[in-house]
Amino acid sequence: MAKDRHYRHVDELKPWSDREHMLECVAWTPEAPDVMTFTFKPDRPGLWFRYRPGQFVTLELPVGPEPVLRTYTLSSSPSRPYTVAVTVKAQKGSIGTRWMFENLKPGMKIRAIGPLGDFSYVNHPGEKYLFISAGSGITPMMSMSRDMADREPDSDVNFIHCARSPDDIIFRWELEYKARYLPYFQTGFIVEEVKRSQLWTGLRGFIDKAKIALLAPDFLERTVFCCGPEPFMATVRESLEGAGFDMSRYHEETFQPVAPQLPVAVAETSGEAKPFTVSFSQAGKKATCEPGFTVLQAARSIGVRIGAACESGLCGTCRVMKLSGEVDMAHNGGILDEEIEEGYILACCSRPRGDVEIEA
Structure with missing residues (x-):
């Protein structure tokens, strides 16, 4: 059966709805060690994706008899609405992400819930931006950077990313390319370690106030978005606060496991509370x-x-x-x-x- 290849403008399509439709995997791309980008399209023609850059989706992954739910930030840009993508890192002992690496291939369909989330420059606009990320925390920053490059290429963005080694810098080549062709887009990388076989002339060590000031001298004037492991974000917060930064212009994103919900205490009444x-x-x-x-x-x-x-x-x-x-x-x-x-x-x-x- 021939595919429906009839060309349609976006205004002729309907927005994808997670209440009614599935996603179909169309591509997977290695990005760095244990990091992969999975790209999806709607499972039926005539749909497009509407979301804000920096938002996340929850994927229902058929790992076993009962599916598992995993939340991932979209690394794609809503300015290119025909597909969406998540860029995921397989941590040691991970279940859902490892299943994706080993099983998720083009043609497979999975359920997604979302997109949702408040972590976006659309919700927290500024005159100038500073993106600070570590590891796979780069994904919402990448979504926002790609969106800005398409919609407002003269946006003033300073992008600082931290990684374990030069090889672990996700999207390194794309970020360096953006820094070359976008007039006000700057990048700075910090790596923890460099092997003898790796050529590296950038900063080494861990992020701190001095490195932030070196890579973004005007950081006090910028709106900051930060994403990464909690200890990393705590260091960034302390560095900014110590420098007198206006923390009302600081925004962060994290997905930390929470303890099971405990019942909330109910105020005593004259009678016994009934179930x-x-x-x-x-x-x-x-x-x-x-x-x-x-x-x-x-x-x-x-x-x-x-x-x-x-x-x-x-x-x-x-x-x-x-x-x-x-x-x-x-x-x-x-x-x-x-x-x-x-x-x-x-x-x-x-x-x-x-x-x-x-x-x-």
Whole structure:
């Protein structure tokens, strides 16, 4: 059967929706040791991707009998809306990413949830920018850099990236190319170690206030975006604060595992607090939910599966439709206002205020 190759402008297409469609892998590209970029298109023609540079998606990976959920920042740019890409690093002992390296090939389809996230220059604009990243934390910075290069090539960006060695600098050649052809785009690299066989004339060691000032002398005037391991970001924060930087212009992104949600203490009333009933319409089951517990905890107590990755209201993976009842939801940006208006909630951070019915 011939593929649909009819040319369409973007305004003739519909935005891809994670509620209805899957992603199809179209390419994989090695970037650095244990680092790979996977590129996807919508699983059906006539769609395009709409998101903000720096946002993330959660992929449902069929690793075993039960799929695992992993959250990755998009390294692609929304200025090129026909495909999306994630650039992932396989850490020691990783499960989902290793499965992608060994199994995910062009033609395979997987489910994605998102895009979501507030970490974007679109949400936090500035006159000049300083991007500081380490390791795979480079991905949101790359998405923003690519978007700026396409939309506003005269943007003033200073990009500092830290890596273990010169060979571990992800997107090194593309960044150096941008620094050559974009008038106000500068790059600076810091590596921890250099082997005798490697030619390197740049900075060595670990990031600190002196190296930031050397690579970006006007950093006090810039809006800073930082992403990397938590100890790395803590060092950057301390360096900026020590220099008198206005931290209202500092933004960071991290995905740290969280402990399972504990019940929230419920204020004492004159009467004894009674448990609520949480009904799951698709599963045909009902759970008893003590005050202060979440919808996700209620689902797990009776074996109803609701996918959850971050369990802190950030990734949006556990989004479900609330058919009736009221909940208290304290999320961290993992759900859009229009989705809340439609009746969606995040199960991991929604605590029933009474009997609730969920479409799950």
